[in-house]
Amino acid sequence: MKKLIYSLCLFTLMFSIALPSNAAKKAKKVMPIETKVPVRPAGQKDVLGLTTPKMDVVRVGFIGLGMRGPGAVSRFTHLKGVEIKALCDLHPERVENCQKILQKAGLPEATGYSGSEDAWKKMCERPDIDLIYIATDWKNHAKMMIYAMEHGKHVACEVPAAMTLDEIWAVVNTAEKTQKHCMQLENCVYDFFELTTLNMAQKGVFGDILYAEGSYIHNLEEFWGEYNADWRLKYNKEHRGDIYATHGMGPACQLLDIHRGDKMNYLVAMDSEPVSIPNYIKNVRKEDSTGFKNGQHTMTMIRTEKGKTIHIQHDVASPRPYSRMYQCTGTKGFANKYPVEGYALQGSQVDASITPNHENLNAHSYVSDEIKDALMKKYKHPIHVELEETAKKVGGHGGMDFIMDYRLIYCLQNGLPLDMDVYDLAEWCCLAPLTSISLENNSAPVAVPDFTRGNWNKVKGFRHAFAK
Numbered sequence: 001m002k003k004l005i006y007s008l009c010l011f012t013l014m015f016s017i018a019l020p021s022n023a024a025k026k027a028k029k030v031m032p033i034e035t036k037v038p039v040r041p042a043g044q045k046d047v048l049g050l051t052t053p054k055m056d057v058v059r060v061g062f063i064g065l066g067m068r069g070p071g072a073v074s075r076f077t078h079l080k081g082v083e084i085k086a087l088c089d090l091h092p093e094r095v096e097n098c099q100k101i102l103q104k105a106g107l108p109e110a111t112g113y114s115g116s117e118d119a120w121k122k123m124c125e126r127p128d129i130d131l132i133y134i135a136t137d138w139k140n141h142a143k144m145m146i147y148a149m150e151h152g153k154h155v156a157c158e159v160p161a162a163m164t165l166d167e168i169w170a171v172v173n174t175a176e177k178t179q180k181h182c183m184q185l186e187n188c189v190y191d192f193f194e195l196t197t198l199n200m201a202q203k204g205v206f207g208d209i210l211y212a213e214g215s216y217i218h219n220l221e222e223f224w225g226e227y228n229a230d231w232r233l234k235y236n237k238e239h240r241g242d243i244y245a246t247h248g249m250g251p252a253c254q255l256l257d258i259h260r261g262d263k264m265n266y267l268v269a270m271d272s273e274p275v276s277i278p279n280y281i282k283n284v285r286k287e288d289s290t291g292f293k294n295g296q297h298t299m300t301m302i303r304t305e306k307g308k309t310i311h312i313q314h315d316v317a318s319p320r321p322y323s324r325m326y327q328c329t330g331t332k333g334f335a336n337k338y339p340v341e342g343y344a345l346q347g348s349q350v351d352a353s354i355t356p357n358h359e360n361l362n363a364h365s366y367v368s369d370e371i372k373d374a375l376m377k378k379y380k381h382p383i384h385v386e387l388e389e390t391a392k393k394v395g396g397h398g399g400m401d402f403i404m405d406y407r408l409i410y411c412l413q414n415g416l417p418l419d420m421d422v423y424d425l426a427e428w429c430c431l432a433p434l435t436s437i438s439l440e441n442n443s444a445p446v447a448v449p450d451f452t453r454g455n456w457n458k459v460k461g462f463r464h465a466f467a468k
């Protein structure tokens with residue numbers, strides 16, 4: 001009898017596993033949540049590969065001279081064919097400090113704009129400025145870029161350049177309407193390991209790249225008090241989601257040729273309960289932290305049209321070592337930056353000039369430091385070949401900031417498409433609003449809009465432009 005009961009139970013169990021329940025049978029395929037894609041206004045065309053007439057001299061105006069801005073002014077004093085025409089900040093003493101940078105470099109004084117929330121508009125209205133360079137808090141970026149483009153200027157804006165979908169679409173539409181360059185100042189795509197790895201990827205060293213990672217993991221506790229009018233902590237308090245995704249997104253999207261042969265289709269996000277920053281607000285600032293929104297750690301996964309995946313993380317709260325993760329996984333090799341910087345490659349991917357016993361190599365472990373150095377030398381990106389020495393001298397996050405500014409000016413001077421266009425800006429910034437939608441819907445998938453509105457496959461592969 002016992003045996004019979006046991007057999008019956010086993011049969012019922014197996015049957016219930018083998019056959020889906022009615023509920024499961026009825027369950028519909030979950031479709032990503034869609035957001036509105038505005039129709040491209042009549043007569044407007046995309047700005048893919050946009051070029052504008054060559055400029056011998058690029059005349060620049062800076063808005064936002066807090067912690068980040070003065071470094072940019074200083075780097076620009078090292079660029080040839082540039083005139084720093086104007087400097088703007090809410091605080092007149094910050095403008096004065098930057099005038100001193102010009103003075104020290106033996107350059108003429110720039111016109112200062114200060115003292116009102118809207119002083120920057122006067123600067124954008126001037127006819128003798130070609131480029132507006134913005135390094136203010138996040139809420140000002142989109143409106144400043146739009147106003148500047150509407151007044152005939154190219155714009156370059158610090159990260160993240162836009163925070164909401166309305167802002168992103170307005171920036172894309174203005175760039176298309178005015179046919180002006182609109183570049184987000186994402187410096188991490190120029191870092192030495194990233195750009196070398198991109199060059200290796202583009203030469204096929206990693207085979208077909210199927211997965212990329214990136215992040216912004218940086219405990220900001222010692223910085224919270226430094227931002228003008230506390231804008232950054234306030235933004236974290238009021239917004240859930242990955243609100244600072246571009247340092248991870250930029251290098252990952254370049255590896256995967258996003259909107260140059262592939263596109264992101266949808267994402268899902270998950271975050272952990274915010275604890276450290278609310279504790280800091282309560283215990284250090286002695287303020288109320290109720291309703292603090294930004295997760296302690298936010299993870300996002302993205303799947304592309306060609307079936308590739310991207311994993312992005314954001315954590316400005318936990319006591320962790322700085323990391324941008326940066327990982328590239330292909331069918332024939334692997335690159336990783338944090339915490340161990342290295343490559344793992346199948347033997348077939350390393351030629352005899354780099355290692356005589358390359359046939360013994362396999363991708364189970366990182367290549368030796370010697371092979372890594374030889375690879376980095378062999379695949380040094382032409383941009384680094386030209387600029388590494390000067391960039392390291394001028395500085396800015398070890399040199400990558402100078403390379404970014406140099407490339408922006410070089411491309412404008414030579415009438416070339418910029419390294420990063422307005423669709424990169426849109427794609428790398430859209431994580432803020434889209435992850436928020438996913439998180440508020442139990443990590444539901446959310447569709448990533450095609451910001452090129454149909455033209456994501458027009459350009460084949462991401463490449464930097466060079467003058468002939």
Ligand SMILES: NC(=O)c1ccc[n+]([C@@H]2O[C@H](COP(=O)([O-])OP(=O)(O)OC[C@H]3O[C@@H](n4cnc5c(N)ncnc54)[C@H](O)[C@@H]3O)[C@@H](O)[C@H]2O)c1
Pocket residue numbers: 063064065066067068069088089090091094116117118119120135136137138140158159160185186187226227228229397
């Ligand atoms: N790429 C990077 O590695 C990197 C590093 C740090 C900061 N950033 C970005 O740079 C930007 C600025 O950050 P920060 O740390 O310098 O902040 P900050 O608060 O130190 O500086 C912002 C400055 O903008 C000025 N400002 C604000 N509103 C203005 C207005 N209406 N008119 C004129 N000036 C105005 C403020 O007075 C302040 O001086 C942010 O977008 C930040 O995310 C990027």
